[in-house]
Amino acid sequence: MGSPSARLNVRENLRPWIESGLEFVYAPGGLAVEERDGDLTRSSASPAAYPVQPAAPSAPSAPGRPAPQAREPQVQARPAPTPRAQQVPSGANFPEPWNSFLRFTKPDARVVMTYMELGLDLGGQSDPRRRAVLKNLQAHLKWPPGTINFWPVAALVNGALQPDTALFWRGWELWHTPHVICFGDEALRVILPDADPGTTTHLLENVIVHKLPPIGQLVGLLPHEQQMAVDSVANIRL
Numbered sequence: 001m002g003s004p005s006a007r008l009n010v011r012e013n014l015r016p017w018i019e020s021g022l023e024f025v026y027a028p029g030g031l032a033v034e035e036r037d038g039d040l041t042r043s044s045a046s047p048a049a050y051p052v053q054p055a056a057p058s059a060p061s062a063p064g065r066p067a068p069q070a071r072e073p074q075v076q077a078r079p080a081p082t083p084r085a086q087q088v089p090s091g092a093n094f095p096e097p098w099n100s101f102l103r104f105t106k107p108d109a110r111v112v113m114t115y116m117e118l119g120l121d122l123g124g125q126s127d128p129r130r131r132a133v134l135k136n137l138q139a140h141l142k143w144p145p146g147t148i149n150f151w152p153v154a155a156l157v158n159g160a161l162q163p164d165t166a167l168f169w170r171g172w173e174l175w176h177t178p179h180v181i182c183f184g185d186e187a188l189r190v191i192l193p194d195a196d197p198g199t200t201t202h203l204l205e206n207v208i209v210h211k212l213p214p215i216g217q218l219v220g221l222l223p224h225e226q227q228m229a230v231d232s233v234a235n236i237r238l
Contacts, residue, residue: 002132092174097123097155098167102174109149109175110238111122114168114191115183115215119152119161129219133226140227141234149175153182153190163190172207179236180207200232210236 092102103121113134121130138148151171154163168191172180182188185197188211194211195202202209210233218226 025066035090041235051146085194094167097157098152098164098171101152101171102175105149105151105171105175106146107175108146110177111143111181111236112151112172112175112177113148113181113183114153114176114187116161116187117215118150118189122152123156124148125156130215133215133218136223136226140230145236153187165190166191171179176206177205179233179238180209181212181233182209183212183218184216185211186214192223208236215230 068157092099094102097119104122115130116132121127142235151168153168154166155162155167156162180191180230182191188195188197188209191209200211202211212233213229221229
C-alpha cells in the first residue's frame with residue numbers, strides 16, 4: 001500500500017492493525033484509501049483485497065500499421081481519349097477524299113489555311129518545297145499548337161484537282177474559325193467566286209478572309225522573304 005514513507009489516511013479503528021503489519025483487509029464493496037506521496041494525491045476505490053496490482057499495460061499496436069484513415073472515393077479509370085488530330089467531328093458526312101482530310105484537323109482551331117495545291121499535299125502527293133515553306137511560316141507566326149486547320153479548296157479526283165466551294169465551306173462550318181488565310185488568287189476564286197482579286201482582306205459576316213501570295217510563288221523566295229510576305233496576318237487577333 002504505497003512506499004514506507006507514504007502517509008495513509010484511514011479510519012482510526014483500523015490504524016492499530018495497519019501499524020501492526022496488516023497488509024490485506026477484507027472489505028466487501030471496497031475500501032476508500034487516499035494516499036499522499038510528496039505532491040501526488042491519488043484517490044481510488046480498490047477491490048476487496050489489497051494491495052491493488054497495477055493494470056497490465058495495453059498491448060502495443062503492431063509496428064508499421066498506421067492509424068485507420070478515411071478512405072478516398074474510388075474513381076473509375078477512363079480510357080485515354082483519341083488524339084485530337086485523329087477525331088472526326090460528329091455528324092460530319094463528307095465524300096472521299098474529303099472525309100479523310102478531317103483526320104488532320106483540330107476541333108479548336110482559330111484559323112483555316114488553304115491553297116490550291118493543298119489537296120495534293122493531303123492526298124499523298126506532297127511537295128517537300130511547299131512543306132518547307134509552311135514550316136517556315138508557322139515558325140515565324142509563333143501561333144500556339146492547334147491554332148491552324150489546313151482545309152483544301154480542291155481535292156484530287158480521277159487524277160486531277162477538282163475545286164469545290166461547297167465542301168470547303170462545309171468544312172469551315174465544323175470549326176467556325178474567325179479567320180481564313182488563302183494563298184493565291186486561284187484559291188480565293190474557289191472560296192469567294194465574286195471577290196475582287198485586288199482586295200487582300202474580305203470581311204464576311206462571321207469570318208475574315210485574308211489573301212496572301214500563292215504558295216508556288218513563296219517557294220522561290222528566301223526564308224526571310226517568305227516571312228515578310230505573311231506579315232500582314234502576323235498580328236491578327238486569335
